[in-house]
Amino acid sequence: MKFKTMIAVAMLSSVAAPAFAQSFYVVQDVKTKKCTITESKPTTSETTVVSGDTVYKTRAEAETGMKTVKVCTSN
Numbered sequence: 001m002k003f004k005t006m007i008a009v010a011m012l013s014s015v016a017a018p019a020f021a022q023s024f025y026v027v028q029d030v031k032t033k034k035c036t037i038t039e040s041k042p043t044t045s046e047t048t049v050v051s052g053d054t055v056y057k058t059r060a061e062a063e064t065g066m067k068t069v070k071v072c073t074s075n
Contacts, residue, residue, distance in 0.1 A: 024062035026051040026069055035072035037062045 027047040028035045035050060037059060042049060050069050056062035066072050 022057070024056040024059055025049050026054075026056075026062055026066045026072065028071060033071070035066055035069065037066060 022039060023041075025038050025041055026035060026049065027038050027042050028050045029047055030045065036047075038047075050071050051062075051065055054065060056065055
């Protein structure tokens, strides 16, 4: 019985694990031209993704990436 329970838990967590994965985007406010990091892809026209198709897995990666984006470093 315990073995079946462990198998069921392992299967459920392997399916649910991607749902817990975070993603970070480097975005720029259209009006102020200020770059920030968000956890969700912008859906409005007030901000645009400036890191191209790059999706960062951690905030630290996004911060490092933001330093390399030309429009963010020129402000």
